[in-house]
Amino acid sequence: MTQSISPTDTIFSIFEESLAAYSFPDKFTFPFDYEPHPLSLLAVEKLQSHLENQDEWDHNFGLKPDQEGAVIGKMFGVLVVRTEEDEIGYLSAFSGKLAGGNHHSKFVPPIFDGMADGGFLNTGMEKLSQISQQIKELEDQESGTQEEVETLKTIRKAHSVSLQQEIFEQYNFLNQDGEEKSLCEIFENASYKNPPAGAGECAAPKLLQYAFLQNMQPIAMAEFWWGLSPKSDFWKHGHFYPACREKCEPILGHMLAGIEMDEKPV
Numbered sequence: 001m002t003q004s005i006s007p008t009d010t011i012f013s014i015f016e017e018s019l020a021a022y023s024f025p026d027k028f029t030f031p032f033d034y035e036p037h038p039l040s041l042l043a044v045e046k047l048q049s050h051l052e053n054q055d056e057w058d059h060n061f062g063l064k065p066d067q068e069g070a071v072i073g074k075m076f077g078v079l080v081v082r083t084e085e086d087e088i089g090y091l092s093a094f095s096g097k098l099a100g101g102n103h104h105s106k107f108v109p110p111i112f113d114g115m116a117d118g119g120f121l122n123t124g125m126e127k128l129s130q131i132s133q134q135i136k137e138l139e140d141q142e143s144g145t146q147e148e149v150e151t152l153k154t155i156r157k158a159h160s161v162s163l164q165q166e167i168f169e170q171y172n173f174l175n176q177d178g179e180e181k182s183l184c185e186i187f188e189n190a191s192y193k194n195p196p197a198g199a200g201e202c203a204a205p206k207l208l209q210y211a212f213l214q215n216m217q218p219i220a221m222a223e224f225w226w227g228l229s230p231k232s233d234f235w236k237h238g239h240f241y242p243a244c245r246e247k248c249e250p251i252l253g254h255m256l257a258g259i260e261m262d263e264k265p266v
Helices: 038-053 120-141 146-168 183-189 203-213 245-255
Strands: 074-082 088-094 172-174 180-182 217-226
Touching: 038 074, 038 088, 038 217, 074 203, 088 203, 120 146, 172 183, 172 203, 172 245, 180 183, 183 245, 203 217, 203 245
Parallel strands: none
Antiparallel strands: 074 088, 074 217, 172 180
């Protein structure tokens, strides 16, 4: 299960400075209500410096004047870890996609890469687009009967449901004991009818998945919003936020099983 870390690995970032002045937490961060630990703040400082200075990719966070593209703020997360070699450092992750992609240096990979070339998702989305185009042509040209249109809409819905189910089946989550559970199994046990769309794409599950794959010990974590949010005043640039309850609580309940966590603040 373990994937070896190469000397040129750009995902694990070791703390180069002395950590003698830092006390290590006795328990892991309670992800749904927390004050960031000083080690998490150190990791966040380094990640935010990277976001401000990197030139490998271009994403419009709304922080630079006249930058092209839609403004899309993004949730980022850091996970302070101890490696098998007793090195202390941190992992970084973003929620969803960044700059239109899933893979960037310094960030953990997605649990499932739906953008992979030749993957079933691209093929499935193309088929959905073709059906939608057929429906549009029939409606615009009035060349088909209402029955034909409704039949195509039924086919499109069935294909969409099937495709979503196939996506869900690609997500499997580990915990520190190496126990793996599927997305559907996790949410079924949590009494959900179906997992919500985007479940497994948040920063926290990505971080823990990579850590467990590498036999790293999670020490502390924090998540923050970077950029502007044109859709909601709730998200503030640079502010810390808890993991989301709807998508992440059932997943993290499995992934953090057996790990002693801080008490929820009163």
